Amino acid sequence: MKSRIEQDIASVIKRVKSFAGRSDDIVFHSFSFGPSTISACLVYVEGLTEFEMLSKQIISPMQKELDITEVGSTTLPSLSKTFFGIQNDVLDDMNLAIEQLYSGKAILFVDGAAQVLALHTNLFQFREVEEPQSEVLVRGPRIGFIENLEKNTALLRERANDPNLVIQKVSIGTRNKKSAALVYVRDIADPKLVEDVLSRMAEIKMDDIPETGYIEQLIEDSHISIFPQIQNTERPDRVIASVLEGKVSILLDGTPFALILPMTLTALMQSPEDYYQRWTSATLLRLLRYIAVLLTIFLPGLYIALVSYHPGLLPTRMALTIAGSRQNVPFPPVVEAILMSFTIELLREAGLRLPRAIGQTIGLIGGVIIGQAAVQANIVSALMVIIVSLTALADFTAPSYDFSFPLRILRFMAIFSSALFGLYGLIMCYLFVLCHLMQLKTFGFDYFTPVLSSPFSDLKDTYVRLPIGLFKSRPKTAKIKNLKRQGD
Template sequence: MGSFFKRKKQDKKKKQQTKDEDFSIQIGKNLDKNMENIKKMLEQPNDLIIRKFSIRNTNHKGAIVCIDGLIDTAEVDNDILLRIQGVTERKELPHNTKQMFEVIYQEMISVSDIQKGKTLDDVTNAILYGSAVFYLDGIDEVLIMDTKGWESRSIEEPITEPVIRGPREGFVENVRTNMVLIRRYIRDPNLRFKTRKVGRRSKKVLVVTYMEGITHPDLLKEINRRLDTIDMDDAPESGFIEQWIEDSFLSPFPQVMNTERPDKVAMGLLEGKVAIILDGTPMVLILPFNIGDALQTPEDYYERWAIGSLLRALRYLAAFIAMFVPALYIALVSFHQGMIPSKLAFSIAATREGVPFPAFVEAMLMAVTMELLREAGARLPRTIGQTIGIVGGLVIGDAAVQAGIVSPVMVIVVALTAIASFSLPAYSVAISFRLIRFGFMIAAAFFGLYGIILAYIMVNIHIVNLKSIGVPYSAPFAPSFFSDWKDLVFRAPIQVLTKRPQYLKPTDQKSGNKGENGS
């Protein structure tokens, strides 16, 4: 059996190698044969355009190959076909095929982005990405012209990250547009965009963005090393990239930040971080990522330092409530009633009279119901989803209390927990905290406050050992970088924030203001 599977694997590898060799066939000199190769490769799709023509006053024949719907038709007609077929200031055209090809390349075609290709691989990748390819009979090269012109979504306000104060521009699905949005925030010649392809079949464009002279070279090298290991047919969304390059797939905590906001990406780049832009998605990745980044927003810097500090402190409080309050309720009611003030204990006991379930089952029922309502509200159309979330919560909560299934105090605890989780700015972090909350509830049901403390110690051990692209996830708490604490739980005045985060080891440590769009 082992030898059978080994042979199957070898046969599969040989077939893949043969296919790769066929896919990288050199372009021939015969125009008709080249057209047949294209048709055979793509199996003559209905949207394949092959326009053969003769060049005026010569015996040369050429062809334009492209995909309908992916190109800007006006650009192909006016800047390529019209100029090659007869509209040119040049009176005499060379009869030598090689010279004719160079004249078309250098003088006739007025497309800004044009390059040469020599293999069938170059041609198919180009036309499937919206380029037009020019063939000249008798030449074993082609001209690949960027003529992309498909429909795309216009720039609008970010959907997943509501903007309170600041620019209301959000990333879109077009990688070029997203690159332009970043350039509008950082007008620095040291801003770098390094393009690569991911996906064996989709060949999506992925752009690694960083600030040369700020980002540490080792960090950039490690990110590129991990991107080089990506081996998948397609990466339809940046979440695939995030999961592939993260340090620990078993951790409940996200190790890569995702955002729709260009200003957030610009701030990260100026700190010394790296951004990854994937074509086809508005979610841009920022890395490395730590626990402090999870509770920060750009609005912290757009408002005065006292207001920004207060809002950030409230988020830390919200994170505590989202994780611990249901577990504390279970522990106090089930094991440590003596720690509850007498009047409050009598009030809780009165409300729980007639409830048939212990505190743990009661809390789990309400927590799971709240998660179901939240998921239903997210999947339904926006107007209906908001109604379901509000009305459903009120109706189910009131009905559960009237039926004696849960106590009113439990409804208050779950509602407070839900509100606190909504206060967390990063959606992926909020989900992680909601997941960990169930672990704390189970620990509280078995061991009370001791269980909560043990679970908390375990979470801290995990966070301290977790890394994001090799950078400690718990930095700058541990390892401690005291100079970074002035922009952690509280934010110091903007005049004091004159250095970049030290835990990133930026090559240029001195910076301007944190909220400044420039280096």
């Protein structure tokens, strides 16, 4: 709700102090300017604004150059032109002025004026643009987002000079208000999708939104599903490529992770590097990823089902070899699989939380020593160690780190299903996951797009990646306005 600004500067300062409470980091610097010594006050947050800069670029020019004798309705707009090189906004809302103050801007109050000036004198420090840590590529740009929204939107503008690229800023959070940006291409994105995203973000009523992970969880369609329904990335090139396909991206001030929506299952298996190299290499790597996903989910369960319930399906020599390796193991295969999988998860978590050099050492030495010791102590069989290690290795082939968590959950589901019902349980687990994925939707799109509801032409960029010269149109299932991507 809009709150007007009184013209009496004493009343205004008293009101601002009531907003600030007992915060000692709010500085009030009073001074006068002009022949008739008009009273003014600069209010800023200590540490977010440097007083020396305010003194040289604001207070001194006002006292030396201005000859204003009377304050009127046009005083503040004309005064704003005095501060060369400093961006400023004229505000007539006290609530907005207080919000801008706590955002790091200096607020200038002038006696007799029903407006204030919000001066962009922020001194926030941010890290330099560097290579993304979560999406490392062999070939491709080495630029990633940082924790500053303006810098991130500038990175997008640097990569895309299309005038139809829209960066629409919104405020989010009830107490700690933060700036977020909705990014889309005006003549490509579906207007209904943009409106849907904006309406869902407007419904967020939380005190603070520190990271885009909060937005992701609050606007997704299904809160029960274990599968991520919104993609996150640190790469500007990935955001630009997505919005050019009709998708929408969300950026938030204070985090380097941007959101891309809607997301499909096939997008989780795609890497930006797939488009920076020849189609034969990209297709081979994609097929390898899909095989690795199947291995990491079903390989331990398949081993348990065959050894415990269906040994007759194995070749005789292999069955005898497995039986010989398990001769002195006191636990059934399901206990072996759970023990080793739990150990792998512990080593992975420890490696992430420890310093990088120590974490790599713990993961390598811990896995080798624990595995070898477990086999020598006849706690698990050597073949089970190989199988669990192979599934853990296959898990790392997924381009998206968020996708590894559902895979690990599904692996344990497959293990328990196989332990209870053998191959029948494994097949039922597979069908259950498949049915869930087929009915799952994200922002009105099928999660299995473009496999289920797509014309054949869209399959050229799913399990395989055909030559880029064949990508003459954008995906037809995206409900976009402009399908043409390449000329004839």
